[in-house]
Every structure is written in structure tokens, then in C-alpha cells.
Amino acid sequence: MLxxxxxxxxxxxxxxxxxxxxxxxxxxxxxQLAASLGVTPGTATTMAKTLADAGLAEYEPYAGVAxxxxxxxxxxxxxxxxxxxxxxxxxxxxxxWDEVHDEAEHLEHVVSDRLIERIDEMLGHPEVxxxxxxxxxxxxxxxxxxxxxxxxxxxxxxVVVTRVLDQNRAFLQFVExxxxxxxxxxxxxxxxxSADSVVVSGSSDRRLALxxxxxxKLQVRAAG
Amino acid sequence: MLxxxxxxxxxxxxxxxxxxxxxxxxxxxxxQLAASLGVTPGTATTMAKTLADAGLAEYEPYAGVAxxxxxxxxxxxxxxxxxxxxxxxxxxxxxxWDEVHDEAEHLEHVVSDRLIERIDEMLGHPEVxxxxxxxxxxxxxxxxxxxxxxxxxxxxxxVVVTRVLDQNRAFLQFVExxxxxxxxxxxxxxxxxSADSVVVSGSSDRRLALxxxxxxKLQVRAAG
DNA sequence: CATATAGTTTTGAGCGGTCAAAAACAAGAA
DNA sequence: TTCTTGTTTTTGACCGCTCAAAACTATATG
Ligand SMILES: [Mn+2]
Ligand SMILES: [Mn+2]
Ligand SMILES: [Mn+2]
Ligand SMILES: [Mn+2]
Numbered sequence: 366m367l368x369x370x371x372x373x374x375x376x377x378x379x380x381x382x383x384x385x386x387x388x389x390x391x392x393x394x395x396x397q398l399a400a401s402l403g404v405t406p407g408t409a410t411t412m413a414k415t416l417a418d419a420g421l422a423e424y425e426p427y428a429g430v431a432x433x434x435x436x437x438x439x440x441x442x443x444x445x446x447x448x449x450x451x452x453x454x455x456x457x458x459x460x461x462w463d464e465v466h467d468e469a470e471h472l473e474h475v476v477s478d479r480l481i482e483r484i485d486e487m488l489g490h491p492e493v494x495x496x497x498x499x500x501x502x503x504x505x506x507x508x509x510x511x512x513x514x515x516x517x518x519x520x521x522x523x524v525v526v527t528r529v530l531d532q533n534r535a536f537l538q539f540v541e542x543x544x545x546x547x548x549x550x551x552x553x554x555x556x557x558x559s560a561d562s563v564v565v566s567g568s569s570d571r572r573l574a575l576x577x578x579x580x581x582k583l584q585v586r587a588a589g
Numbered sequence: 590m591l592x593x594x595x596x597x598x599x600x601x602x603x604x605x606x607x608x609x610x611x612x613x614x615x616x617x618x619x620x621q622l623a624a625s626l627g628v629t630p631g632t633a634t635t636m637a638k639t640l641a642d643a644g645l646a647e648y649e650p651y652a653g654v655a656x657x658x659x660x661x662x663x664x665x666x667x668x669x670x671x672x673x674x675x676x677x678x679x680x681x682x683x684x685x686w687d688e689v690h691d692e693a694e695h696l697e698h699v700v701s702d703r704l705i706e707r708i709d710e711m712l713g714h715p716e717v718x719x720x721x722x723x724x725x726x727x728x729x730x731x732x733x734x735x736x737x738x739x740x741x742x743x744x745x746x747x748v749v750v751t752r753v754l755d756q757n758r759a760f761l762q763f764v765e766x767x768x769x770x771x772x773x774x775x776x777x778x779x780x781x782x783s784a785d786s787v788v789v790s791g792s793s794d795r796r797l798a799l800x801x802x803x804x805x806k807l808q809v810r811a812a813g
Numbered sequence: 814c815a816t817a818t819a820g821t822t823t824t825g826a827g828c829g830g831t832c833a834a835a836a837a838c839a840a841g842a843a
Numbered sequence: 844t845t846c847t848t849g850t851t852t853t854t855g856a857c858c859g860c861t862c863a864a865a866a867c868t869a870t871a872t873g
Contacts, residue, residue, distance in 0.1 A: 396849090410851070427852085
């Protein structure tokens with residue numbers, strides 16, 4: 366039952382990397398995995414084999430790596446700890462939503478089951494963390510229905526921000542100062558393909574232009 | 590600036606081991622250090638040299654190891670994190686005083702300065718942890734005046750338990766069920782050298798005989 | 814003083830995780 | 844089909860931490 370901090374980080378990276386793959390693509394290329402972990406491709410290859418030997422991943426030479434259901438479960442548990450810790454730090458310890466990621470990155474590997482269930486309870490069994498990321502259940506399972514982003518949602522209709530897909534501090538601060546945090550109601554006023562931009566308005570009627578890169582990081586659902 | 594979890598554990602072990610040395614003895618023998626860490630003597634020797642090279646310890650072959658003031662400071666910071674975490678788990682998270690040690694043993698290495706200061710603040714800058722162990726300040730300095738134990742305190746006088754010098758769960762539970770936790774007022778009714786025992790009584794007038802081994806683990810101060 | 818004993822250091826090795834650089838490969842371009 | 848390019852794998856090496864077992868003190872005892 367292999368599970369060092371390093372292994373946990375690889376599992377998380379494979380899980381998250383696989384969610385950024387073009388549809389149809391199942392295996393995460395080693396180069397991508399290596400880049401996301403700040404590690405050499407050769408190192409990632411070695412670890413992919415180790416994970417495969419442990420039954421946590423499926424590794425196909427020159428193609429890439431994917432988690433087995435067992436690996437997926439473990440990754441889910443790490444994510445659960447990470448996200449519950451983030452929410453705990455915000456709600457109980459008074460941290461800002463832009464300063465909890467790094468702390469959680471360390472705590473996720475050492476917090477015991479006992480403590481994490483205590484935190485879960487204290488927070489009232491929350492479903493999402495401060496960034497709107499879903500919190501896996503105690504079995505590591507993640508329930509996640511596909512969502513619109515500011516790029517795909519209907520124009521002119523009010524929508525509620527549900528999730529921010531980028532942990533970068535500067536971006537999170539930008540989102541906060543422009544009242545685009547999860548829970549805020551906004552509206553897409555229009556999109557301009559050639560300008561590569563999306564114009565949104567909030568409650569204060571102030572308009573704001575976002576590049577499509579940024580717009581695609583904000584998930585929303587119909588308001589109401 | 591060397592400081593892995595392993596190094597932190599060695600620093601703590603040397604610090605604490607040195608506090609159990611017969612007076613006059615300054616250097617902690619490798620065998621003792623190794624035993625307290627559950628490691629081979631050879632391994633401890635290697636690490637002692639590493640610490641010496643880093644300026645954190647002073648190592649004398651065949652004699653033992655002692656912390657430099659820099660090593661003492663780092664050890665103090667680890668102890669500060671450990672003890673603040675323990676108190677936090679008891680006071681905020683509702684854990685029992687007998688179940689926080691192991692959790693703190695892991696958290697002490699990953700909790701950031703920011704988080705630990707937040708915890709310290711939230712707890713009102715406490716001076717001792719749930720076991721009565723003093724909490725070093727933010728510079729790693731420990732203020733600790735010598736204290737009596739049940740073996741050395743005056744007989745017949747009421748005293749207040751201030752500290753329990755053993756983290757063993759069974760012992761902590763024994764202490765709790767017999768109302769000997771820090772804060773409790775008790776009295777030594779008598780000592781019997783040849784029976785190797787100390788008899789104490791609490792508020793409920795019930796008498797309890799402790800072996801000297803156990804009695805020496807309970808620190809007290811004059812009540813009032 | 815010689816010797817036995819307990820404690821300590823050294824040596825050689827292994828494991829987990831990593832890198833740099835060389836070799837091998839897949840897939841498209843020519 | 845052969846070349847070219849970008850990616851991946853392999854190799855050899857290193858660092859941190861550890862152990863087992865052999866070599867070595869220091870000290871006490873006779
Ligand atoms: Mn995060
Ligand atoms: Mn998050
Ligand atoms: Mn403890
Ligand atoms: Mn304690």
C-alpha cells in the first residue's frame with residue numbers, strides 16, 4: 366500500500382492532467398505530467414512505471430499514463446483533504462481564498478482521517494471548497510456534472526459563478542476585486558470572436574472585458 | 590539552511606534527550622539518541638555529523654552530541670509548532686488530550702509560520718500545551734523554571750498538578766480518570782521508600798498509590 | 814596491566830526520488 | 844519510403860536516509 370507524499374502528488378497530477386485532455390484522449394503524455402510537477406520527463410516515466418506496478422495506474426510506453434480506479438480513489442482522497450483543508454482555513458482560520466492553496470498543498474499529505482472527518486463535520490459536510498472545486502466524499506469519489514463557462518453560457522441571461530479553475534494568486538485576487546467570486550451573479554453582455562474577448566456585467570452595472578483564456582476559467586450556472 | 594522533517598525530529602530528540610541526562614552530563618550518547626528515534630546507532634552517528642557540519646550540533650566521537658544555540662533555536666520552533674497544534678486540536682477541534690500527540694508529530698513539520706501564528710493568536714498566546722509542556726516563543730526560546738514532582742514536593746501540603754511528563758496514551762488516560770490532570774489540586778499523603786510508592790489524595794478524598802516511576806512524571810507547584 | 818564488555822564508528826549496501834545526457838522512437842514532411 | 848523533429852525512454856549518477864555487520868574505542872574488572 367504505497368502512498369508517500371510524492372506518490373500522492375503524482376496521483377493528483379495525473380488526475381487533474383487527464384481533465385485537461387482533448388476528448389477521446391485517455392492517456393496523459395509524460396511530458397505534460399512532468400511539466401505539471403516541475404520534474405524531468407525521465408523522472409515521470411520512472412514513477413509512472415512504479416505506479417503501474419502498484420496497480421494505481423496504467424502505463425503505455427510512448428503513449429502516456431492514466432489512473433486505475435484504485436488510483437482514482439486515492440487521488441480523490443488527496444483532493445478531499447486538500448479542499449476540506451482549504452475551506453477550513455478560510456472559514457475557521459480567517460485566511461483569504463487566495464492564500465490557502467500552498468498551505469493545503471502540504472497539509473493534504475499529513476492530516477489524519479480522524480482530523481479530516483472532524484473538519485468535514487465542523488464545516489457541515491460542504492460540497493465545494495472556496496474556489497468552487499467539488500469535495501470528493503470519504504470514499505474518494507467525485508460527483509461532477511459538466512458546467513458552462515463564460516465562453517459557453519447563454520448571452521444576456523443572468524448566471525451565478527460556481528467555480529474558478531485557476532489557483533494562481535494574482536488571478537484569484539483579480540477575480541475577487543472584480544466581484545466574480547463563486548456565488549456572484551453576473552451576465553455575459555456579448556462575445557467578440559475576433560477581439561478574443563467576452564464582456565460581462567455584474568450587479569453594479571460596471572462592464573468588464575475578459576480575454577477568452579480568462580473567461581474559460583470561470584464556470585457558471587443559470588441564475589434563479 | 591538544512592531542515593527536513595528528519596532533521597527536525599533529530600533536533601527535537603537531542604533537545605529532549607539532553608533534558609534527561611544526569612547533571613554535569615552535557616552530551617547525549619548516540620545509543621540513547623538512536624533508541625529514542627527508533628533508529629540504528631550508526632544512523633544516529635551519521636546524522637550527528639551532518640548536524641555538526643551544518644552548525645546545528647556539536648559532536649564529540651565516543652562521547653555524544655549536543656545542540657548549538659542555533660540548533661536549540663530550531664528545536665524550540667519545532668516544539669512550539671507541536672505544542673500549539675496539540676492545544677489547538679484539544680481546544681478548537683475537540684480532541685482528547687491523549688489523542689493529539691501523534692497528529693501533532695506530523696503537523697509540526699508542515700504547518701507554516703503564518704498558520705501557527707494565527708493559531709497562537711486564536712488561543713490567546715497560551716504558555717503551556719494540554720500536558721503542561723511550555724510553549725516556546727516565536728524565536729524558539731523556552732522559559733522553564735525547575736519544578737517539583739510528586740517525589741520531591743512537600744508532604745501533606747496541597748499542590749496543583751502543572752505538567753505530565755509522558756505522552757503515552759494509556760498513562761494519559763490513567764492520569765485523566767484519576768483526576769491528576771494539570772490544574773487539579775492534590776496532596777501527597779506519604780512516601781514509602783522501600784515500597785517504592787507515593788500515596789496521594791485528591792478532592793474526593795480517595796487515596797491512590799503510585800509507583801515512584803509514575804510519581805516522578807507528575808510535576809506540581811504549591812497550591813494557592 | 815590484560816582482558817572482557819558495552820557502546821560507538823565504519824563500511825558496504827539498498828531504497829526512493831531525482832537529474833543530465835545519450836539512445837530510441839513515432840509521426841509527419843519531403 | 845526516407846528524413847526530420849519533437850517526445851519518450853534508458854542509462855549512469857547522485858543525495859538523503861537507513862540498516863547489518865564488522866571494526867573499533869573506552870572503561871571497568873580481575
Ligand atoms: Mn488548492
Ligand atoms: Mn481549491
Ligand atoms: Mn506531543
Ligand atoms: Mn504535549
